[in-house]
Amino acid sequence: MIIVLRPEATEEELQHLIDVITDAGLQAHVSKGTERTIVGAIGDESKIQLIPFTAIPGVENCIPILKPYKLASREFHRERSRIKIGDIEIGGNEIIVAAGPCSVEPNDTLLQTARAIKAAGAKMLRGGAFKPRTSPYDFPGLGEEGLMMLSDARMETGLAVVTEVMDTRDVEMVYRYADAFQIGARNAQNFNLLREVGKFDKPVFLKRGMSTTIKEFLMAAEYVMSQGNKEVIMVERGIRTFETATRNTLDISAVPVLHHETHLPVFVDPSHATGNFRYITELSLASVACGADGLLIEVHPNPEKAMSDGAQTLKFAKFEMLMDKIKPVAAAVGRKV
Ligand code: PEP
Numbered sequence: 001m002i003i004v005l006r007p008e009a010t011e012e013e014l015q016h017l018i019d020v021i022t023d024a025g026l027q028a029h030v031s032k033g034t035e036r037t038i039v040g041a042i043g044d045e046s047k048i049q050l051i052p053f054t055a056i057p058g059v060e061n062c063i064p065i066l067k068p069y070k071l072a073s074r075e076f077h078r079e080r081s082r083i084k085i086g087d088i089e090i091g092g093n094e095i096i097v098a099a100g101p102c103s104v105e106p107n108d109t110l111l112q113t114a115r116a117i118k119a120a121g122a123k124m125l126r127g128g129a130f131k132p133r134t135s136p137y138d139f140p141g142l143g144e145e146g147l148m149m150l151s152d153a154r155m156e157t158g159l160a161v162v163t164e165v166m167d168t169r170d171v172e173m174v175y176r177y178a179d180a181f182q183i184g185a186r187n188a189q190n191f192n193l194l195r196e197v198g199k200f201d202k203p204v205f206l207k208r209g210m211s212t213t214i215k216e217f218l219m220a221a222e223y224v225m226s227q228g229n230k231e232v233i234m235v236e237r238g239i240r241t242f243e244t245a246t247r248n249t250l251d252i253s254a255v256p257v258l259h260h261e262t263h264l265p266v267f268v269d270p271s272h273a274t275g276n277f278r279y280i281t282e283l284s285l286a287s288v289a290c291g292a293d294g295l296l297i298e299v300h301p302n303p304e305k306a307m308s309d310g311a312q313t314l315k316f317a318k319f320e321m322l323m324d325k326i327k328p329v330a331a332a333v334g335r336k337v
């Protein structure tokens with residue numbers, strides 16, 4: 001149930017409402033907007049039905065939530081969420097670009113890449129220390145050593161770091177080194193992992209699973225948020241379809257659909273969506289044009305030698321060109337890069 005308070009409702013009235021909800025064994029989630037405060041009562045529907053919310057002082061209206069996702073829904077939180085990572089604001093006017101190699105490698109490519117993407121205007125560094133590889137014989141990532149390298153690159157460049165966590169047992173370690181977690185497509189419905197990152201206070205870049213519907217994707221965000229962490233960034237990274245010309249099919253419509261359904265920021269990862277460096281620039285432009293709040297792009301000094309995903313990875317010069325090309329498109333939709 002969504003309970004909308006009167007504009008003049010006092011803090012005492014809000015607290016009383018929260019007490020009524022929690023005394024009934026339900027959870028109260030408060031969302032304070034610029035004009036209104038909204039409270040979500042979440043839990044056993046049969047208990048929610050028994051509470052006469054409109055009789056409680058300070059309450060203007062109550063609306064049953066029909067969607068299965070509640071905390072992630074735009075009904076619960078009407079204004080778009082803005083997520084801060086240091087000086088960066090995700091979901092605001094600026095389009096945030098996170099770039100870097102697919103894997104953190106045992107050489108100096110990470111640092112070289114961090115310097116190059118920063119010079120080109122990226123605000124975040126991406127790179128996997130824990131890699132979900134289809135084959136158990138492929139490079140699995142450097143683990144903690146890779147996290148240390150990411151953290152060193154942050155120290156030198158000031159870029160914020162986002163990196164994948166694959167296992168509930170590693171969440172605490174990744175939290176210590178990174179500025180944001182990434183949950184990969186293959187773990188989009190690993191409910192224990194989603195719950196675990198939900199207990200921490202760092203943003204979560206949640207990739208869409210290759211076969212998850214938008215509704216399932218939003219339910220995955222709900223898993224994270226239900227544990228207290230409301231800082232989830234939805235990342236469309238392509239889905240599996242019958243088409244084989246690209247690695248996946250970028251579901252560009254997911255961007256406006258997600259913005260309609262949720263207040264959470266939406267990113268696009270054209271690298272994993274296409275699997276082919278040739279299409280990254282055009283799809284980045286399309287993503288910005290249709291409202292993406294940011295991009296996640298794979299970049300490496302020498303993609304031919306990259307330890308994973310070289311075919312979809314941009315060289316520095318091509319990435320710089322991409323950053324230049326997205327500026328006028330961002331301006332055309334009232335945003336900046
Ligand atoms: C990645 O970002 O390197 C990655 C493995 O992405 P996804 O989970 O989207 O395949």
Ligand code: MN
Pocket residue numbers: 102103272298308309
């Ligand atoms: Mn990759």
